[in-house]
Amino acid sequence: MSILSLKNINYCYPLENEPVIQDVSFALEKGKVYGVIGENESGKTTLCNIMRGFIPNLYKGTLRGEVTFKDKSISEYNIGELAAHIGYSFQNPFTQISGVKDTVYEEIAYGMENLGIPRDKMTQRVDELIVLFQLEKLKDQNPFELSGGQKQLVALASVVALDPEIIILDEPTSQLDPKSTEDIFQIVEYLKKAGKTIFLVEHKVDLLAEYCDEIFLLYDGRLVMQGKTAEVLSDESILQYRVQLPQVTLFYLKLVGKKGKVPLTVAETFKALKGSGE
Ligand code: ADP
Structure with a gap:
């Protein structure tokens, strides 16, 4: 069953003439992991922002086509409501850290506080996430004193804390060493088993090959290839889109x-x- 679908999406940034997303259509099924690849500036981050309703709700521009979450157009949800369903972790973890909390523990709890989740439930969930993300040693530290990689882990834990049905991860391992990168993919696997739908923008094709059900390839704002991971990555036509295998x-x-x-x-x-x- 499709949980989120895009139909004939075209998008042009404000004051620009050329669309950066062109005629993109796809449907995401619940409980699957989708790997999204494509060279820089091919439209991956823009697509993420369209899927989570940030465009054109908070960021204007000309959007055509339809994004549907659970059989209802996302324009019918308010942005806060949508954020509880569709989690998003930014490419740059520095943007994600709230800046209003003094410890990693409080930072992870922050989004849940805003959603009014009862304190005992919140504490239990934060405790679980601290273990899952192996943040035990960092939990009392100030989020701003962390390394880029540690911030990335905290930012992701804060998204998972909200228990969204769809989790969009925009290059979640860009600041991480190989060990922490593997850990993130293990967490992706864990989230999949918990029934989450994951949309994962990532350059590390070797790991996508192992963990993703399907691959989407964007090229110049178009979805040029899409399908089962092994099929897409084994298809020689992928090379014309400058994908490094x-x-x-x-x-x-x-x-x-x-x-x-x-x-x-x-x-x-x-x-x-x-x-x-x-
Ligand atoms: P990717 O995530 O694949 O690197 P982006 O979605 O960031 O691609 O960018 C796609 C295209 O949109 C690029 O040509 C980029 O320059 C352009 N773009 C991104 N953000 C803006 C913006 N705020 N205003 C105008 N153009 C933008």
Whole structure:
């Protein structure tokens, strides 16, 4: 069942003539993970902002087409209501930190406070998230004193805290080291198992290959490829859209086969790749 759908979306920023999103249509199904790729300035962040109702509600411009959340146009929801359903973590974690809370713990609770969630429920949820995101050692620290990567984790935990049905992640691992990046993908897997729908903008194709159900490829504001992860990433026409496929991903896809069962994780494939001399 589709939870969010876009139909013939076109969008032009204020005072611009050229549309940056052109005729984009797709439907997201509940409980699936969608990986979104595309070179810089292909329209990924703009698309995220359209999906969460930020455009054209708070950011004007000319939007055509229809975004539907649960069979109702998103223009019929108020922006606060929509934010509780469709969580969004910014590309830049510095933008996301509220700036009004003194500790990581309070920062994660902040959005829930605004939604009026009862205190005992809120405390329980923050405690769970501190463990899930491995923030135990940082929980009493000031969010502004954290590194970029740590801020990114806190920003994501704050979004997950609101328990939205759809979670849009705009390059959530851009500031993270490989270990924390893997941790984020594990959290994505956990959220998927909890029935969440994830829309994940990410450059790390090797990890998308392993964790996503489907891949969307944007090129110059158009959705040029879309489908099952292995099918899209194995399709040679992807190369014309300047997507870099790491060697490990190509090898992984060879092992997976177009529709076959995934035999190995990327880390295991990497080991096999080293052993094979490819
Ligand atoms: P991506 O996330 O793939 O890098 P963006 O959605 O940020 O792409 O940008 C898509 C296009 O929209 C780019 O050409 C960018 O310059 C343009 N753009 C982004 N924000 C604005 C804005 N506020 N005003 C005008 N043009 C913008």
